[in-house]
Amino acid sequence: SGYSLVRQHYEHHQHHHWASSSSYYAHNSHHSPSLPMPMPMPPCEEGRVEIRYINLAKRPRRRAGIEGRLRSAGLAASSKRFEATTGDEAPEAIVTRYWNSRLNAAFDKTTLPHPKVPLTDGERGCATSHARLWAACAARPDEGKPLVVLEDDVEFVPQFDAFLERAIRVVEDAVPPGDRALLLYLGADVAAWSPPRDSQAAKLRLRQEAMTLFDDPPEATPRSVRLLSADYLWQTSSYVAWPRAARALVDQLPIAEPVDNYISRQILSGHVFALVAVPFLVRQLNAYNDGDILHSRPLLACHDLNADDVAPAPILNHHHRW
Numbered sequence: 001s002g003y004s005l006v007r008q009h010y011e012h013h014q015h016h017h018w019a020s021s022s023s024y025y026a027h028n029s030h031h032s033p034s035l036p037m038p039m040p041m042p043p044c045e046e047g048r049v050e051i052r053y054i055n056l057a058k059r060p061r062r063r064a065g066i067e068g069r070l071r072s073a074g075l076a077a078s079s080k081r082f083e084a085t086t087g088d089e090a091p092e093a094i095v096t097r098y099w100n101s102r103l104n105a106a107f108d109k110t111t112l113p114h115p116k117v118p119l120t121d122g123e124r125g126c127a128t129s130h131a132r133l134w135a136a137c138a139a140r141p142d143e144g145k146p147l148v149v150l151e152d153d154v155e156f157v158p159q160f161d162a163f164l165e166r167a168i169r170v171v172e173d174a175v176p177p178g179d180r181a182l183l184l185y186l187g188a189d190v191a192a193w194s195p196p197r198d199s200q201a202a203k204l205r206l207r208q209e210a211m212t213l214f215d216d217p218p219e220a221t222p223r224s225v226r227l228l229s230a231d232y233l234w235q236t237s238s239y240v241a242w243p244r245a246a247r248a249l250v251d252q253l254p255i256a257e258p259v260d261n262y263i264s265r266q267i268l269s270g271h272v273f274a275l276v277a278v279p280f281l282v283r284q285l286n287a288y289n290d291g292d293i294l295h296s297r298p299l300l301a302c303h304d305l306n307a308d309d310v311a312p313a314p315i316l317n318h319h320h321r322w
Contacts, residue, residue, distance in 0.1 A: 049165055051079040053150040054129050056086070062152040073160045082133060087121025090128040092254070095119070099257035103265060107191040107232045119258070127259040130236060137246035142177035146184075146242045153285045154187070154237050157213040163225055163281050168240060170227065171275070180242035183263065184227065184275045187238045187282035191264075194229035206278060213279040227275040232264045238282035245272045 051070070055063045063081060070079045098116045105113035119127075130149065137147040146168060157163065164186070171184060190210075193203060206228070213225075236259055241249075248271045255262045266272045 049075065049078045049148060049161070049168065050145050051075060051148040051150060052082040052133055053079060053152050054082050054084045054126075054133075055152040056084045059152065066150070066152040066154070069155055073156050075161055082129070085125045085128040085132065087123075087125040090121075090124040094131050094253055095124045095127040095255040097124070099261070101257075103268075104257070104261050107264075123258050126236075127255045127262065130259050131250065131253065131255060134241065134246040134249045137241055137243050138250050140243040142180065142242075142244050144243045146180075146240050147246070148186075148240050149236070149238070150282070151237045151284070154282045155285060157279075157281050160281055163277070164240075167225065167227060167277055167281075171240075171242075177242075178244065181244045181248050181272050182242055182275065183245050183267075183272055184240040184277065185230070185233060185238070186240070186277050187235070187280040187284070188230070188276055189234040190230050190232075190276060191234060192230065192232040193276075194231050197228060198231075210278055210280045211283070213281070214283060225281065226278050228278050230274045230276050231267060233267075233274060233276070234260045234264075235284065236260050236263065237284045248272045 053066050053070070055066065067076070067079075067081075070076050097119055099119055100115045101111055101117050102113040102115065105111040133147060133149055137144075148164070167184060167186075171180070171182065175182065187210075190203070190206070192198060193206060197203070197206065249263065249266060252262075252266055252271060257265070263272070263274075267274050
C-alpha cells in the first residue's frame with residue numbers, strides 16, 4: 001500500500017546514516033540567506049495539482065512545446081510559466097561559484113573528486129531558478145498544496161494527469177503534513193536506490209522498468225506505478241515538492257554544487273526524502289544533449305590542480321539538459 005511504502009521510506013532514513021558519517025561527507029549547519037528577488041506565483045485553477053515549468057526568455061520554441069504537451073495532457077489550466085534565472089543574475093548568496101565534486105564522485109566513478117570545480121553560468125542560473133520556486137512553495141503552510149516543478153524539455157506518459165494526481169493523493173493520504181519533507185520525482189537518473197533495492201542487479205531491473213510506460217505498447221504497460229525511495233539522483237526535470245521539503249531546501253542555502261547534486265546531498269543528510277515514480281511518468285527529450293547548460297562535472301581533471309594531484313588537463317565540459 002502507499003502507506004507502508006512511505007512508512008518504510010522514513011524508517012530507512014531514520015536508521016541509515018552512512019553518508020553523514022563517512023569520510024567524504026560532512027554537513028555544516030548554517031543560517032540560510034533570504035532570496036533577494038521577487039517570486040511571483042500567479043494562481044492556477046483550484047485543484048490538487050499546481051505546476052510551474054521553468055523556461056528561459058530566449059527559448060520561445062521550448063515554451064510553445066511544453067505548453068502544447070501540457071495542453072494535450074489536460075493540465076494547461078493547472079500550469080504557469082516560471083521565467084528562468086540566467087547565470088549573470090544568480091546571487092552568490094543563493095549559489096556559489098565553485099563546488100566540491102567529491103560526494104558526486106562517490107556515486108559517479110567517471111567524476112574526478114576535487115574540492116574546487118567552477119560552476120558554469122548555466123548551472124548557477126538553473127540552481128537559482130529552482131531555489132526561487134522552493135522559496136515560493138516554502139512560504140505555504142505544511143498542509144498547503146505541493147508544487148510540481150518541470151523543466152521545459154519534458155514529455156509525459158499517456159494519462160499523465162491521472163497518474164500524477166493519484167501519486168500526490170497516495171503521499172498525502174499516507175504522510176501527515178508536518179512530516180512531508182518529501183520530494184516525489186516523476187523521472188530522474190537514479191544513482192542509488194535505498195535499501196533493499198541498492199544492489200546492482202536491482203538497479204538494472206529498475207532501470208529497465210523505468211521506461212516501460214514510454215517504450216512498451218499500450219497493452220504491455222502496467223496499470224500501477226510504485227513510489228520507491230532513493231538516496232542519490234541526477235536531473236531535476238520533474239518533481240513534486242511539498243512545502244516542508246521546500247523549506248528544508250531553502251534552509252540549507254547556499255547551493256554549492258549543481259542543483260541535482262545539492263538536492264541529493266540534502267537527501268543523504270536526512271533534511272529531505274525522495275520517492276521516485278517507477279515506471280517514470282516524465283522523461284527529458286534528449287537528456288544530457290543539446291541543452292542550454294554546460295555541465296561542469298570534471299571527467300579528467302580540473303583547473304587549479306596542483307601537479308601532485310593529477311596530470312593537468314582542461315575540464316571536459318559536456319551539455320546537461322534541463
